[in-house]
Amino acid sequence: MASVFSACSGCITSAESVLITQQSHQELLKVLLNNKSSATEQKVVVVSVSPQSRASLAARFDLSSGEAGRRLTSFFKGLGVHHVFETSFSRTFSLLESQREFVERFQRKEQDSKSLPMLTSACPGWICYAEKTHGEFVLPYISTTRSPQQMMGSLVKGYFAEQQGLSPQQIYHVAVMPCFDKKLEASRPDFYLDEAETREVDCVITSGEVQKMLEEKNVSLNDVEPAPLDTLFSSVSEDEFLKHSGSGSGGYLHHVFTYAAKQLFGEEVKELTYKTLRNKDFQEVTLEKDGVVLLSFASTYGFRNIQNLVQKLKRGKSPYHFVEVMACPAGCLNGGGQVKPLPGQNPKELLQKVEELYMAERPLSPEDDTRVAELYQSWLHTVGEDRANELLHTRYHTVEKMTNGLTMKW
Ligand code: SF4
Numbered sequence: 001m002a003s004v005f006s007a008c009s010g011c012i013t014s015a016e017s018v019l020i021t022q023q024s025h026q027e028l029l030k031v032l033l034n035n036k037s038s039a040t041e042q043k044v045v046v047v048s049v050s051p052q053s054r055a056s057l058a059a060r061f062d063l064s065s066g067e068a069g070r071r072l073t074s075f076f077k078g079l080g081v082h083h084v085f086e087t088s089f090s091r092t093f094s095l096l097e098s099q100r101e102f103v104e105r106f107q108r109k110e111q112d113s114k115s116l117p118m119l120t121s122a123c124p125g126w127i128c129y130a131e132k133t134h135g136e137f138v139l140p141y142i143s144t145t146r147s148p149q150q151m152m153g154s155l156v157k158g159y160f161a162e163q164q165g166l167s168p169q170q171i172y173h174v175a176v177m178p179c180f181d182k183k184l185e186a187s188r189p190d191f192y193l194d195e196a197e198t199r200e201v202d203c204v205i206t207s208g209e210v211q212k213m214l215e216e217k218n219v220s221l222n223d224v225e226p227a228p229l230d231t232l233f234s235s236v237s238e239d240e241f242l243k244h245s246g247s248g249s250g251g252y253l254h255h256v257f258t259y260a261a262k263q264l265f266g267e268e269v270k271e272l273t274y275k276t277l278r279n280k281d282f283q284e285v286t287l288e289k290d291g292v293v294l295l296s297f298a299s300t301y302g303f304r305n306i307q308n309l310v311q312k313l314k315r316g317k318s319p320y321h322f323v324e325v326m327a328c329p330a331g332c333l334n335g336g337g338q339v340k341p342l343p344g345q346n347p348k349e350l351l352q353k354v355e356e357l358y359m360a361e362r363p364l365s366p367e368d369d370t371r372v373a374e375l376y377q378s379w380l381h382t383v384g385e386d387r388a389n390e391l392l393h394t395r396y397h398t399v400e401k402m403t404n405g406l407t408m409k410w
Pocket residue numbers: 003006122123124125126178179180181182249326327328331332333334335336
C-alpha cells in the first residue's frame with residue numbers, strides 16, 4: 001500500500017501529475033525505437049535498477065533477486081539498452097555521505113539547535129510532504145545527502161559521461177524504482193543540468209511498469225536467458241549482488257548508527273537491537289553506556305508515525321538524534337510502484353516474500369566498498385570541494401518557491 005500523502009496516492013499539484021505521466025515505459029521505448037530508426041539522434045541508454053524493484057520482480061517470477069537482476073539485464077539489453085546498472089552501488093555513496101553528515105551535525109549540536117535530529121532524505125514522498133506542509137520549520141533538520149537515485153544521476157551524467165567522451169545530453173538515463181514519487185524527485189529543478197539542458201535522471205519507471213513492459217512484449221522473466229551483470233556501477237561480486245544491512249529502505253539507520261557509535265564514542269556495535277514503539281513502523285535503537293543514552297535513533301514509516309514525529313519536534317519533545325523517515329508503511333519494499341499481488345494472492349504474504357528475497361543477498365559495508373572509495377579518489381577529489389558537494393548533496397525548498405502560485409490539492 002502506498003503512502004497516503006505521497007504522489008503514489010495523488011496528493012500532488014496538477015503540474016506534478018503532468019511530470020509523473022511524462023515519465024513512463026513508453027518514453028523509454030520511444031527512445032529505443034528512435035535509436036533504431038535514426039542514425040543521427042542516437043542516445044546511449046542507461047537503466048539503473050533499484051534492489052527493491054529487483055526483489056519485487058523476483059517475487060512475481062519465483063526467482064532469486066540475483067537471478068531476476070541477470071534476466072532483467074538480458075531483457076533490457078535485448079530491447080537496445082546499452083548499460084544496466086544497479087542503485088545499491090550509488091546508495092553506498094548516500095550511506096557514506098549520511099554517516100559523515102550526521103557526525104558533523106552531532107558535533108555542532110550545541111551551537112546549532114536545528115542540526116539534530118537529522119532526518120533522512122531518500123524518500124521523495126516524505127520530502128514532498130515536508131516541503132508542502134512544514135516548510136521552514138522542518139527543512140533544516142533534513143539531511144542534504146542525495147538519494148541513491150540522484151547519486152546515480154551524478155555518476156551517470158557526470159563521471160560516466162566524461163569517461164565515455166559523451167555529453168550528458170547524449171545519455172538517456174532511466175531509473176527503475178519501487179514508487180511513483182521518484183518520478184517527481186527526478187524532475188526537481190535541483191537535478192537539472194542547466195548547461196547541458198538535460199536531467200540527471202531522464203525517466204523513472206516503476207517495478208510495475210517493468211512488469212507491464214514484459215507483458216506487452218509477451219515475455220516472462222522465467223523464459224529470458226540470464227546475462228552477465230554490468231559491473232561498472234553495480235554492487236556485485238562474482239556475478240552476485242551485494243546488499244546493505246538494515247532496513248529494506250536503504251539501511252540508513254543501521255549504517256549511520258554503527259558509524260556514529262564508533263566515530264563519536266569508540267563503541268563497536270555488531271548488532272542493533274530495535275525496540276518497537278507504537279507499531280512495527282515506529283522503532284527505536286539506542287546506544288547506552290553506564291546508564292547514559294549516548295545515541296537515540298528511530299525509524300518512522302507511514303504518514304501517521306511521521307505526523308507524530310513532526311508534532312513531537314514542534315513541541316520540542318523529540319528525543320532523537322537521527323530518524324530514518326519513509327512515507328510508505330513498511331517502507332520501500334512496499335512502495336506504491338511495486339508489482340501488485342496476483343488475483344487471490346495475499347498482499348502481506350507477497351510483501352514477506354519480497355522482504356525475504358531482498359534480505360537474502362550477502363551484505364557489504366559501505367566503508368568496505370573499495371570501488372566506491374576509488375571513485376572518491378579518482379573523481380570526487382579532483383573536481384574540487386564545492387563541485388563534489390553539489391554532486392553528492394542537494395537542498396530543499398518551501399512550497400512557495402517550488403510551485404510558484406500553482407493550485408495545491410492539499
Ligand atoms: S518509502 Fe520508498 S517507496 Fe515509499 S514513497 Fe518513500 S521512497 Fe517511495
